[in-house]
Amino acid sequence: MSVRAVDLVTCRRFLLCPPCFGLAVGWLTLLLAAVLPADSLSAATSNRPNLIFILADDLGYGDLGCYGQELIQTPRLDQMAAEGMRFTDFYAGNTVCAPSRSVLMTGQHMGHTHVRGNAGGPDMSIQSLREQDFTVAELLKSAGYTTGLCGKWGLGDEAPGGRSGLPRRQGFDFFYGYLNQVHAHNYYPEFLWRNETRVPLANEVQRMDRTYGGFTGGWATKRQEYSHDLIAGQALDFIRENAKEDSPPFFLYLALTIPHANNEGTRATGNGQEVPDYGPYADRPWPDPDKGQAAMVSRMDADVGKILDLLAQLNIDQNTVVMFSSDNGPHDEGGHDTERFDPAGPLRGMKRDLYEGGIRVPMIVRWPAKTPSGTTSDHVGYFGDLMATAADLAGVKCPDNVDSISFLPTLSGHPDQQKEHEFLYWEFYEQGGKQAVRSGNWKAIRQPWGTGDTALYDLSEDLGETQDVSDQHPDQVERMQAMMDRAHVSHPDWQPRGRLPAQSP
Structure with missing residues (x-):
């Protein structure tokens, strides 16, 4: 059996029991207080940075200004790149959603991770993480982090076979958003999940004839509450609630659904790029799906800016690592003209391709205390490396059974100390x-x-x-x-x- 990240707790069920886990953390704190000087204990807990990983959905390598986009405005992400590090050779876990996220969460590449595709059918077990799978959230939770997920999960479901993969069984203290992928297509759903409870919304949905994991997707005929705005708001609330001076460090996984298309909406109306308004693109001489695609990306960009502004307002930006990427290459499913925006930039292929355009993705990291600003890195990394990097940031051991190399040396301005993969x-x-x-x-x-x-x-x-x-x-x-x-x-x-x-x- 491989060694887990932390040897103090060897039973995974023990980690999932909040009273027991809290008691264990308390015992450990008392033990450390007894054997370490007070200033050493304080330094050990205060020097670990917060970690925010923002994941866009179907955003292409060339969809951001800092990666060459000329038509869609992304000023805040461009600023984030100017204040941090932009990676040119970073890769998603896969070319479609669920397996890419499985690689991100488990630190195992596609030849090893459990979820290797989007399953379909009523049985969600093959698209859900199992009890024995160990996630980045579990790693950081075991290190004392408060963990939260806002947005799209896709690795566990209420459907038969999927419950072992529910977010709070995979290391997250808090969850708000979508479990099911087809549910996540709809930006105006009838409900979202808060932990294991459905939160009803004021939208009304016309169901289609296709089910996925027992869920029937659709498109809204009454649009009142835009899910992306709700998810972004919950993320901001999570940061506020965990930014107190005496709070432990936090890990926020913000898995946005933008700019994924509502495929059911595309089939019904011809426009799957659902957004409340077209913003600065309203008067462009473009078809509505093109306006929607651009407006979705700019709306996402503005919300990333709100997060960066909040970190500064709370005076925690210096000790917070913010990473931004995309789960795979760009889609052509929303009715928009992909040639207009050239979303893959210089790369060949799109989503569902294993050419570079399907798997090479934007990656921007901002950490004012450590990462040199305005830098570009050609380090070849991928989603699986989040596990080892998070372990280094938290000061704990990385699991043995992963395909993960920490890129902390690169982030810290020491590329000469960076290990490299033999292959991806x-x-x-x-x-x-x-x-x-x-x-x-x-x-x-x-x-x-x-x-x-x-x-x-x-x-x-x-x-x-x-x-x-x-x-x-x-x-x-x-x-x-x-x-x-x-x-x-x-x-x-x-x-x-x-x-x-x-x-x-």
Whole structure:
């Protein structure tokens, strides 16, 4: 059995029992107070930074001004990049939602993590984290952090088979938002979840004929309460409530739904980019879905700015690490013209591709006390690295059974001390199955899975993956295929051949 992050508590159920866990933390505090000088104990608890991870949904590598976007206004994220660090070679866990988030939460790449695709069907067990899965939230909770999730979860559900993955069974003290992915399509839903309780909203929804995990999606015929605004407001409240001087550090996972389309709304009205108003784009000579796409991204940008402003107002910005990224590449599901905004920038592909446009994502980190401002890093990292980085930030041991390397040295301005991955690995179970691996500047894609040809690209010369050079470098192809074979560990729920899960929402 692998060693967990903290050896004090070895029973996971014990961690999930608030009275027992609180008693254990109290005992530990008393023990440390007895054996350590008071100033040492104070330093040990006060020097750990807060951590906020903001995740956009289907935001492309080229959707932000600081990554080359020219039509959509993102002044606050551009400012965040100017005040922090912008990563050029950072990757999502996968090219669609649930598996990407599983990689983020577990620190395990696609060949190891439990949730490897969007499941479909009534049984949500294969898309839900299990009791034995260990998350970043559990790691930080065990280190004394207060943990909160606002937004879209997608790794546990009220449906049969999904309850083991509910957020508060996976390390979060507080949850507000969506559990089910198709529910999260609708920006004007009839309810949201607060912990395990449905909170009714004033919207009225026309149901469609498609269910996902027992939930039937739809689009609103009466629009009163916009879910993104509610989720952003809850995130601000969580920060306020946990910013008191004597409060422990906090971890906030803000999993926004913007700019994901309401796919049911697209089918019903032709416009899945739901937003209360078109803001600065109202008078542009564009179709409404284009205005909606741009307005959604700018609305998200403004709310990131509200978070940064609140941290400054509360005088905790110096000791708060804020990370911003996206769960995968850009979508083309909302009725908007993707060519207008060029959301993948210089990259090839989009969501559901294993080309760079499907998996390379924006990553911005702001930590005024440690991270050099206005810097750009070409460190090759990915979602799984959050686990080791969070462990370093919290001063605890990272679990052994993860595929995670801390990028804290890079964040702290010490790139010479940064460890690197031998390779990054992805696998995807739709469209016949496909695999990809990056090692150094080499990128290989094999499709269909295991039996298809392997294309090879030199990203240092061909960022757009336009020239397959596999014929010129058969040795590299063989090396990359061996990495794919080594990275994949078979899973009974996810088979590269035979039955494939339903197409992602």
